[in-house]
Each structure stands twice: as structure tokens, then as C-alpha cells.
Amino acid sequence: MLFNSLHFAVFLPCVVIIYFATPGRWRWTWLLAASYYFYACWKIEYLALIVVSTLVDYVVARCMARAVAGRRTFLLCLSLAVNLGLLFAFKYFNFVNASVRAVFGHFDLTYSVPALDVLLPVGISFYTFQTLSYTIDVYRGKRQPEMHLGIFALYVAYFPQLVAGPIERSTRLLPQLRVVQNFDFDRLKTGLVLMLWGFFQKLVIADRMAMVVDHVYTDPQQTGGAVLLIGTYAFAFQIYCDFAGYSNIAIGTAKIMGIDLMQNFRQPYYARSIPEFWRRWHISLSTWFRDYVYIPLGGSRVRKLRLHINLLLVFAVSAIWHGAHWKFLVWGLLHGLYMVFGGLTAGWRHRCAATVGLDRLPRLQRVLGVFVTFNLVCLAWIFFRADSISDAASIVCNIFQMEGVGTVVECLTRPGRLNEVFGLSRTHLVAVAAGLAILELGHLLQMCDRLQLRALAAPTCLRWLAYIILILVIANFGIFQNPRQFIYFQF
Amino acid sequence: MPMNRLKNPLVCSLVFVVIVLAVFQFESVVLDRLVPLDKSVKVNWIYSHAGTFDYAFVGSSAAYTGIDGKALSDTLGGSVINLGLDGTAHPEQYMVLAAFLESNDVGTIILQVDAWGLDENAYGYPFHEYLHLPYLDKPVVAEVVAERRGGRLAAWKYVPFLKYAEFNTEIGVPNVVHMIGGRQPEFDVYGSSLRNQAFNQAELEALAAAGDHHSYAWSTMRAEYFERMLDLARKKGIPVVVYLTPEYHEVLDYSPSRHQVVSYYRETVAAAGQAFLTYDDEPLCRDRLNFYNTSHLNRDGAGRFAPLLARDVLAASGRD
Numbered sequence: 001m002l003f004n005s006l007h008f009a010v011f012l013p014c015v016v017i018i019y020f021a022t023p024g025r026w027r028w029t030w031l032l033a034a035s036y037y038f039y040a041c042w043k044i045e046y047l048a049l050i051v052v053s054t055l056v057d058y059v060v061a062r063c064m065a066r067a068v069a070g071r072r073t074f075l076l077c078l079s080l081a082v083n084l085g086l087l088f089a090f091k092y093f094n095f096v097n098a099s100v101r102a103v104f105g106h107f108d109l110t111y112s113v114p115a116l117d118v119l120l121p122v123g124i125s126f127y128t129f130q131t132l133s134y135t136i137d138v139y140r141g142k143r144q145p146e147m148h149l150g151i152f153a154l155y156v157a158y159f160p161q162l163v164a165g166p167i168e169r170s171t172r173l174l175p176q177l178r179v180v181q182n183f184d185f186d187r188l189k190t191g192l193v194l195m196l197w198g199f200f201q202k203l204v205i206a207d208r209m210a211m212v213v214d215h216v217y218t219d220p221q222q223t224g225g226a227v228l229l230i231g232t233y234a235f236a237f238q239i240y241c242d243f244a245g246y247s248n249i250a251i252g253t254a255k256i257m258g259i260d261l262m263q264n265f266r267q268p269y270y271a272r273s274i275p276e277f278w279r280r281w282h283i284s285l286s287t288w289f290r291d292y293v294y295i296p297l298g299g300s301r302v303r304k305l306r307l308h309i310n311l312l313l314v315f316a317v318s319a320i321w322h323g324a325h326w327k328f329l330v331w332g333l334l335h336g337l338y339m340v341f342g343g344l345t346a347g348w349r350h351r352c353a354a355t356v357g358l359d360r361l362p363r364l365q366r367v368l369g370v371f372v373t374f375n376l377v378c379l380a381w382i383f384f385r386a387d388s389i390s391d392a393a394s395i396v397c398n399i400f401q402m403e404g405v406g407t408v409v410e411c412l413t414r415p416g417r418l419n420e421v422f423g424l425s426r427t428h429l430v431a432v433a434a435g436l437a438i439l440e441l442g443h444l445l446q447m448c449d450r451l452q453l454r455a456l457a458a459p460t461c462l463r464w465l466a467y468i469i470l471i472l473v474i475a476n477f478g479i480f481q482n483p484r485q486f487i488y489f490q491f
Numbered sequence: 492m493p494m495n496r497l498k499n500p501l502v503c504s505l506v507f508v509v510i511v512l513a514v515f516q517f518e519s520v521v522l523d524r525l526v527p528l529d530k531s532v533k534v535n536w537i538y539s540h541a542g543t544f545d546y547a548f549v550g551s552s553a554a555y556t557g558i559d560g561k562a563l564s565d566t567l568g569g570s571v572i573n574l575g576l577d578g579t580a581h582p583e584q585y586m587v588l589a590a591f592l593e594s595n596d597v598g599t600i601i602l603q604v605d606a607w608g609l610d611e612n613a614y615g616y617p618f619h620e621y622l623h624l625p626y627l628d629k630p631v632v633a634e635v636v637a638e639r640r641g642g643r644l645a646a647w648k649y650v651p652f653l654k655y656a657e658f659n660t661e662i663g664v665p666n667v668v669h670m671i672g673g674r675q676p677e678f679d680v681y682g683s684s685l686r687n688q689a690f691n692q693a694e695l696e697a698l699a700a701a702g703d704h705h706s707y708a709w710s711t712m713r714a715e716y717f718e719r720m721l722d723l724a725r726k727k728g729i730p731v732v733v734y735l736t737p738e739y740h741e742v743l744d745y746s747p748s749r750h751q752v753v754s755y756y757r758e759t760v761a762a763a764g765q766a767f768l769t770y771d772d773e774p775l776c777r778d779r780l781n782f783y784n785t786s787h788l789n790r791d792g793a794g795r796f797a798p799l800l801a802r803d804v805l806a807a808s809g810r811d
Binding site: 185188425426427428430464467468471472475476477478479480481 | 500503507510511514515518652655656657658659660663664665668669672
């Protein structure tokens with residue numbers, strides 16, 4: 001079930017009304033049933049994977065609490081094997097198999113392992129990481145095992161964040177699922193406003209940017225560099241608004257039911273460096289890798305060479321988490337290299353800034369930092385979005401040759417050309433411009449506490465006016481025909 | 492209303508919802524008035540007419556791009572309007588014709604048909620309900636939209652702004668943007684859009700490649716609407732001439748059910764006591780310079796076709 005569907009528009013009010021009408025001790029049953037239904041709408045058979053994952057981790061964690069040290073490690077390995085095994089079978093087997101076949105083929109050797117005819121279960125990477133974090137936390141003694149199977153099952157399958165996060169931690173979500181929440185009108189309002197913002201990001205910006213990106217990336221070899229550059233910037237906003245939009249809808253939905261999910265994005269394109277970008281982008285995944293991969297590898301308290309290797313390793317794993325394709329690996333490694341290179345050149349860059357007097361102009365320094373970081377991130381996005389590494393390479397080459405500037409200028413004067421080159425009508429262009437202006441206004445509000453306080457203290461009529469304008473923008477400029485799946489569903 | 496009443500969650504929610512609905516209703520009413528003014532959209536152009544025409548051409552893209560209004564008007568010696576709409580099947584054509592006849596007098600209706608028009612597998616011919624939603628107050632539009640889209644008609648009619656929100660990339664704000672931008676229609680004063688393109692060889696090859704695998708899915712629904720057009724004309728006492736659109740001769744080899752479809756049209760039209768014309772054997776159909784793809788005449792082809800059609804229409808109506 002998509003958030004941006006009529007189905008969800010009927011489903012959510014039903015779930016919320018019945019949730020608050022149900023006696024507190026039985027609410028988990030209703031939420032669990034609703035969550036399983038939510039998932040089953042996509043493919044009922046794959047619900048079994050969630051159930052298996054739930055049962056294994058529930059039993060393993062309970063056994064772990066009573067077990068001695070060696071047995072605890074064995075139980076942890078068992079949980080990892082089952083969860084990662086399922087993930088491997090459904091997400092990575094065909095990729096590895098095809099890669100091995102290619103290597104065998106290169107040496108003219110026979111290789112007869114067939115490909116698996118399976119669909120990638122929606123959200124498998126998300127709920128697998130969520131359950132893994134629980135088992136690891138129990139193993140580390142950071143939390144006691146959950147005794148209530150129903151509550152634990154709900155922790156794994158809680159529908160707002162089931163298919164695309166935020167990837168919650170057991171220490172944060174499980175206690176909230178146990179608390180009986182009373183209906184709170186303020187929470188309802190906050191939740192609805194967050195959902196509204198999420199729908200705006202998804203329907204008005206992401207889905208419209210998708211039209212540009214799909215058009216421009218269809219035949220990258222034949223497309224001018226300037227057009228590809230704009231297409232790449234469009235993708236940067238598409239993926240951000242798509243994923244942040246999903247996260248906001250998920251957080252808003254959960255908030256209505258009295259549950260606080262973690263923030264997943266903090267205006268990532270305002271980051272002044274790549275490390276800062278990763279503190280603002282997909283925060284729930286970044287912190288997961290920090291806590292369960294980077295720190296166990298030694299964190300920053302190791303020698304420099306080891307630190308750099310660890311960074312590359314973490315980004316490689318993160319890249320593979322995103323998808324079973326070499327292009328994702330290149331994307332991840334690029335970010336890893338940015339981090340390593342950034343660390344190696346930090347001192348030199350500071351000295352350069354001091355030499356040219358940039359350190360006396362902190363604002364300019366900040367703007368430059370944001371500009372460089374955004375462009376580095378966009379360079380990496382090319383590998384994420386392109387159909388293959390060779391396509392991505394040719395896009396990068398074309399962009400650096402910077403041909404097609406005339407075509408872009410022509411698009412501004414001739415609407416027909418705009419449609420040919422970017423797949424956009426004049427109406428879409430108006431919508432994109434208006435949408436981006438509102439998005440940045442929203443970011444400004446989120447970043448500036450003073451403005452935020454003033455907005456919250458504004459008279460009801462002004463706040464309502466803002467909400468009504470947002471609703472009107474969504475109704476007039478959102479893309480409702482053929483709803484698009486969220487990009488991160490594929491991961 | 493005193494502001495402290497708004498502290499009551501129920502009252503507050505209700506007031507907000509009512510305001511939102513009122514705003515939507517207001518915008519809906521404004522757009523209902525503005526959208527029809529965008530005459531660069533053919534449907535709006537058609538519905539804006541109220542007058543008398545000697546000849547009205549009805550059909551799909553083959554009529555839209557293949558009827559040379561000027562040449563036909565000169566040869567037929569009367570006023571001509573082309574109601575042909577790109578990518579439409581008989582249900583939409585019936586709806587447009589019926590709505591047009593409610594406010595216009597027509598001397599003769601000339602219906603264009605083709606061998607693909609009754610095949611569900613050949614072309615999807617989506618029903619472009621969104622173009623007609625601002626005209627739901629016309630009984631025939633509401634009737635056909637209800638037949639094709641069922642209960643959704645009520646939602647489009649009574650939920651404020653729903654129709655403009657659902658199809659916001661097609662109608663509503665886009666029309667306003669067209670008007671502000673001064674977009675010109677791509678059709679001429681007769682309603683035709685003659686094309687200058689050369690023949691598309693790739694399309695013929697694609698058709699040849701798919702030809703053996705093509706299975707014909709007869710659309711009873713489309714046939715029903717075709718018969719309703721004949722019936723409508725009969726009730727209004729308007730003579731009808733039906734013509735099978737000229738197609739490039741090689742395409743006939745890839746259209747295995749053509750004979751069956753043509754027979755249906757021929758027999759149905761004959762049963763209605765009207766004339767049925769075909770041009771398969773004309774030299775016009777053997778020269779690819781007359782076509783921009785296998786089943787669409789280009790500007791030159793439309794110019795050559797006009798005297799042939801005019802001759803036959805006059806003969807059929809006993810005015811030659």
C-alpha cells in the first residue's frame with residue numbers, strides 16, 4: 001500500500017479511529033493486524049518472511065538472556081545468519097550469481113547455478129536492520145529481551161515505518177509501543193502537518209522532478225552536459241523529497257497514534273562537508289552503521305590508515321545495503337573517498353583558507369562549503385541514478401564537457417523545447433519553481449529557531465492560512481495520476 | 492465565531508474542514524468558468540460552438556489530421572467543421588457529437604472509421620474523461636462519463652475540486668497557464684491539424700514485426716457507441732456518410748481482421764440506410780508520400796483525399 005494512494009487515505013483514518021476506540025491492553029493486536037494488512041496489500045506471501053524474522057529474533061533474544069557468554073555469541077550468530085541469509089537470498093543472490101557467472105564466462109568455464117525467480121520483498125532491508133539492532137542490543141546487554149511476542153512483532157512490523165524506515169532502535173520504539181496513549185488533539189495536528197509536508201515533498205516536488213530525471217536520463221549518451229547537469233540536480237531534489245517525504249508521512253502517521261519516530265533528515269543539502277551531510281541524510285541508517293559497524297571496527301580511536309579503511313568499508317557496506325548493483329558500490333565508495341580525502345586534506349584546506357583570508361569571512365566560507373558539498377553529493381548521485389556504471393561515466397564526461405548550454409537557454413524562451421528537452425510543460429515549470437520556493441521556506445523555518453517560535457506563536461488564522469496554501473499547492477500541483485512508488489521501497 | 496470556541500478540538504477541526512472545502516469549491520467554480528475559455532484545447536473549442544454547419548466530420552486522429560477543411564469546404568460548397576479528436580474511440584466521439592448537436596445544427600454528419608477502431612488490442616484509446624469534466628452539466632456528457640467511469644461521476648460532480656485535483660496535469664491550472672502564455676491551438680479554423688511529416692518507415696516495420704502475433708479483440712462496447720451515433724443522427728433526421736479512412740496499402744497485409752471489421756461497419760451502416768465509403772483501391776493509398784504513418788494522411792495526402800471524399804459525399808447525398 002502506498003502512502004500516496006486512495007487506499008491509504010481510507011486505511012489510515014480507520015486504523016486511527018479503531019486504535020483509540022480499542023481498550024489499551026488490546027491496541028497492539030489491532031495495530032499488528034493493521035500492519036500485517038498494510039504489508040500484505042503488496043504481497044501476502046512475503047509476510048511470512050517478517051513472521052520468521054520476528055519469531056527467530058524473539059526466541060533468540062529470550063534464550064540469550066539466560067545463556068552463558070559462548071552460547072550468547074552462538075545465538076547472535078544464529079540471528080545474524082537467519083536475517084542476513086534471508087536478505088541475501090532475496091536481495092543479493094541473483095546479483096552474486098550473475099557476477100560469478102560473468103567471471104566464469106570470462107575464463108570460458110561452465111557455471112550452471114540458476115537465478116532465483118523471486119521478487120525483492122519490499123522493505124526487507126529496513127525491517128532486517130531493525131530486528132538486528134534489537135538482537136545486538138540484547139547481546140550487548142543494552143536492553144532486556146522483550147517478553148511480549150505481540151509487542152515485539154509490532155516493533156518489527158509497525159506499518160508507518162515498515163517499508164522504508166526510519167529504522168528504529170528497540171530502546172526507543174519498544175517502550176513506546178507498551179505505553180497506552182490517549183488521544184491528543186495537539187499530536188493529531190502536529191502529525192497531520194508533518195504528513196502534509198511529506199505529501200508536498202513527494203507529490204509536488206519529487207514526482208515532478210522524476211519526470212525531468214526520467215526524461216534526461218533516458219539516453220544520456222546523446223544528451224548535452226548542461227541538460228544532464230540540470231537532470232542530476234533534479235534527481236538530487238527528487239530523491240531527497242521522495243525519501244524525506246516518506247519519512248515525514250511515516251513520522252506524522254506514528255505521531256497521530258502517540259508514537260515518536262526518529263528524525264531521518266535535517267536539511268542535508270545545507271551540509272558544509274560530507275561528514276555533516278551524513279549526519280543530516282538518512283540519519284536512522286547512518287547512526288545504525290555508526291553504532292553497529294563503525295564503532296565495533298574501532299571507530300575513530302584507531303590508527304589513521306585503519307580509520308580510512310574502516311570508513312571505506314562502512315560506506316561499501318552501506319552502498320550494498322542500498323542495492324545489489326555495482327553502481328551502488330561506486331556511489332558508496334565515492335562517499336567513502338570523500339570522507340578519507342576530506343580527512344587527509346583538512347589541515348591543508350584550513351591553511352589555504354587562512355592564506356586567502358577566507359577564515360575572516362565565515363559566511364562566504366559556509367556558502368562555499370555548502371556549494372562544494374552539494375556538488376560532490378550530486379556527482380555521486382549520478383552513479384546512484386544511472387542505469388549502469390558505463391552510463392554514469394558517460395554522464396560525468398558529458399557534464400564536464402558542458403555542451404548544450406544553448407539548448408537550456410532555448411528552453412527558457414520556447415516552451416515546446418522545454419517539453420522536448422526536459423519532458424516538462426510550462427505548467428510543470430511553474431509548479432517546480434513554486435514548489436522549490438516553498439520547500440526552501442520550510443527549510444528556513446526548520447533551521448531558524450527564532451522563526452520557528454514566531455511561526456508557532458502566530459495567530460491561528462495565519463497558521464491556518466499557511467496550511468490551506470499548502471493544501472492548495474498539493475491539490476493543484478501534486479501528481480495524482482499513476483502514483484509513483486517511493487524510491488527507497490526498492491531497497 | 493469567538494476564538495475560544497476554536498479550542499474545542501471538534502469545532503476547530505470542523506471549522507478548518509469547512510474552510511478548506513469552501514476554498515476548494517470557490518476554486519472549482521472559478522476553474523469551471525476559466526477552463527472552457529482555453530480554446531487551444533480542441534474539446535473546449537468544439538463545445539464553444541453554437542451555430543449551423545453543413546458538414547460535421549467526426550472521428551479519431553485520422554479525421555483530426557486527415558481532413559483538409561478548406562479544400563472540403565470549397566469542394567462541398569458549404570461550411571465544414573472537423574470534430575475529430577486525437578486518440579479517441581467511438582464512446583468519446585459519440586459524447587462529443589451528441590453534445591455538439593445539442594447547440595448546433597448540422598446538415599450532414601461524416602463519420603470516419605478505421606479497421607483498428609474496434610480492436611481493444613491495437614490501441615488503448617483511453618477515454619479522456621478529464622477533458623470533459625468541466626462540462627458535466629451537459630446531460631449527455633454526464634451520461635457517457637457515468638457509463639464509462641461509473642460511481643466516480645458523483646465524486647467528480649459533488650466533491651469540490653476533486654476533478655481538478657485528480658487531473659491537475661491535464662486540466663485546471665494548465666489551462667490558465669496556456670491562456671496566460673497565449674498558447675495557440677495546433678488546429679486550424681476548421682478544427683483540422685494537417686501534418687507535414689514524411690512517412691514513418693519504422694512504424695511500418697514495427698507493424699510488420701508484430702503482424703503475425705497480433706490477435707484481434709473485438710470491442711462490443713465501442714461498436715455499441717458507433718451504433719448510437721447512427722441512431723442519434725437518425726433521431727435528429729441528419730444524413731450520415733461513413734468512410735473508412737485511407738491507409739497505406741502495405742498495412743492491409745498486417746491487419747488480418749480488417750475484413751471482419753469492414754464488414755461490420757458496412758452492414759451496420761447499410762442497415763441504418765446510410766452510405767459507406769472505402770478508398771482501399773485508390774492510387775492515393777499506394778503512394779507513401781501521402782502519409783505520415785501507415786494510417787494517417789499528411790497535408791499532401793489530405794489535399795488529394797479531399798476531392799475524392801467530397802465527390803462521394805455529394806453523390807451519397809444526391810447533390811452531385
